[in-house]
Amino acid sequence: MVPQSEVVIRQEELLNGRVLLVNAPTDDLLNNLPSNVNASIWTWNFNDFQYFQARQADVHFGIDLPAGEFDQAIIFVPKAKELLNYLLHNLASRLNKDASIFLVGEKKGGVERAAKQMLPFGKTLKLDSARHCQFWQMVLENTVTAKPLKDWVQRYTVATPNGDLNICALPGVFSQNRLDVGTAVFLPYLSQVTSGKIADFGCGAGVISAYLAKLNPKNRIFAMDVDAFALASTQLTFEENSLTPEQLEIKAVTGIEDAPLFLHAIVSNPPFHQGIQTDYNASENLCKTSRRHLKSGGELWIVANRFLNYPTLIEQSYKNCTIKTDQQGFKVLFASTQKNLKE
Missing domain, CATH: 3.40.50.150 (Vaccinia Virus protein VP39)
Known part of the structure; x- marks a missing residue:
């Protein structure tokens, strides 16, 4: 598994229920999540979509948040700052207040900068720093209405x-x-x-x-x-x-x-x-x-x-x-x- 997935597994006791993995890496993370996690994947990369589809995962390809309700979300930090804003806003429009949105990424990939983008939606806390990565939690305090495309x-x-x-x-x-x-x-x-x-x-x-x-x-x-x-x-x-x-x-x-x-x-x-x-x-x-x-x-x-x-x-x-x-x-x-x- 990639380091980001290893860091997620280190904090598995925090994960529970219907968890949406956003921009998840193509590795074996799904098979290593605890049994109390019902994981779905949202990707906009067609290569990644085919990878997860071949493994019969619950995966959604597109620019829209998948249908359904989710208890938690884990965002694997994307490259673009604007894209992370889009993801956070859409998740904040769907998840219930007090739901957790986790953020994981490499230090060299700007995870600390990315964590600051969560502040408009709730308090953030760095939970782990390992494998040259960081794992952050934000408890959703400010839900929003989804913006039109x-x-x-x-x-x-x-x-x-x-x-x-x-x-x-x-x-x-x-x-x-x-x-x-x-x-x-x-x-x-x-x-x-x-x-x-x-x-x-x-x-x-x-x-x-x-x-x-x-x-x-x-x-x-x-x-x-x-x-x-x-x-x-x-x-x-x-x-x-x-x-x-x-x-x-x-x-x-x-x-x-x-x-x-x-x-x-x-x-x-x-x-x-x-x-x-x-x-x-x-x-x-x-x-x-x-x-x-x-x-x-x-x-x-x-x-x-x-x-x-x-x-x-x-x-x-x-x-x-x-x-x-x-x-x-x-x-x-x-x-x-x-x-x-x-x-």
Whole structure:
């Protein structure tokens, strides 16, 4: 088990009844909880959802608090401060007064800072410090009314060659407050992407998906992400810009292997984080295996940090890779499958 789960087990005598595990790690914690605990899991990570589902756990995937009543909740500290505020507010709107909300996380992951975010809802107490982690308790004194989703959205405008886009980003989504440098470098080249069925792998707040839809109303966009908050943000961005709903298909994925087949193009500012950890597996698999999801003559477009070895990985699979630009620390990479002359 990860250290956070070990610390939870150290305090198991405090746990009782219907306990909601929020952002729980994919380990064996469930099998080590006492028998008087009826545990459920809330996750917005599709990889984690599939892990728990395969173990027949009571798991909910999405941005909404699971249905039902809970006696306690344990939050495993997420990376984003705004996301923790969202979780705490939603739990405070559902749990009864005097219910306990526990918080566990690594010291290097900001658990002490996170514990201060609980103060508006009740008194906090640090119960344990071990395995480079801390375990806090807050007894709920101030319940609240749940806010509508729109109140959690951060909005900003992106200028494009085809007019402005209004972006909607929910808590915890990549580049929540402003356009990231990589996508800014990428945008001028998206007009060169072939039209048709296009997958946006790692769609985030939907900047790339919305721009491709805006460029050509005949484009059908498959917005793919592991994060339910990103998928919901992309949906909101499409609605905010009055884009045709039929252009968009939202798809939760574990990786590029879940993409549709016979795509005309795959476009990506690929993800490289899982929580606070750096993880290049999803983006490296994109370079290595995306070819099988494309039609003959299909295109791969990626923007990535210049220090990454993606051009080499792409060339091994596609036999070609063109660097369209190299600026502000990012490269825009292009490759295509061999055109079948019979088509």
